[in-house]
Amino acid sequence: MRSLVTAGLIALTSALAPAALAQERPSTILVLDASGSMWGQIDGINKITIARDVVGDIVSDFPADQNLGFVTYGHRERGQCADIETLVEPAPGTAAEIAGIVEGLNPRGMTPMTDAVVTAAQALRHTEQAATVILVSDGIETCNPDPCAAARALEEAGVDFTAHVIGFDVRGEADALLQMQCIAEETGGRFLTADNAQELNEALREVTAAPASGSFTFTANLGGEEIGDETVWERPAAPLELPLLSGEVIWEISDTSFNMVQTGTANPFTTDLPFGDYIVTVHSTAQDDFSQTEASLALDSARNVHAIFPPIMSQPPAAQVFGPAQTLVGSAFTVSWEGEGLAPRDYVTIVPADAEDGAYADYD
Incomplete structure (x- = not known):
């Protein structure tokens, strides 16, 4: 097993009907990592600050009549993999409330990424709708030893689960990239990367947008x-x-x-x-x-x-054959034929009365 690094994660979990068209609006659960690694910086700005701004922009664009919920983890105590909390149940008109909660998060704990995603996916299972999870992570799971295997197990268990994964500030972290890409591939999702606030915003909008x-x-x-x-x-x-x-x-x-x-x-x-x-x-x-x-x-x-x-092969032109109804054995008799589209090399073959199709004896 490769060594693990502390991870930060944003996840969007959507209940989407199997043959949903663009105009259908899925219920959505936003899962935001408030683990300690989110205090890391990009261009001198803490990643949690970037996440607050991006999440605020994303949720503000959600339709007011669309169900939206919020889950976070790692925000209450250090060293606890069970620190996962649902703060807003999915309901219409929750965007402003969620934005306010995100603004006040204080990262401090572990990264139970897999358990949070599994919990969200299974919570939507009773709706008999597909669960789409959009992960934005700055590293790797710190609680579950193999989130890739866990994602595979969900698929094998029949949970209709797709994970689109966005690697946030993971350039050069081969282990993180490989594991996140595997999660996406095992669940039939997409894997994207983002190295700054603008790219994170664009990637999130790409994977959360209703399919055109x-x-x-x-x-x-x-x-x-x-x-x-x-x-x-x-x-x-x-x-x-x-x-x-x-x-x-x-x-x-x-x-x-x-x-x-x-x-x-x-x-x-x-x-x-x-x-x-x-x-x-x-x-x-x-x-x-x-x-x-x-x-x-x-x-x-x-x-x-x-x-x-391809065209259906046309039937050969019909022809009429003329000859005596019976004749003496060994005697000569005349046979003629006529019809449309006959060729100079057409011929009549003579075979026993009980011969199989395609048999060949004599011809004229």
């Missing part, structure tokens, strides 16, 4: 023979000039864990989606086929997603 959304159009097209036997997916800036697939087209859009996000039967199918990564599946009744692809939908990506199906 955009309008995307999904189209099933019929391509030419040159695309081969498999469906081809394209995301051009402008719609393709290809014929639309006939028949019913069913679209299923899920997240990367295959949780369904959106469905539709139109062709083209246009829908609003939060920017992110998706699994897109298209079913064609006319083609009696389906295809699936991964699609990353972002602000700067193309808004047109095309599934280009």
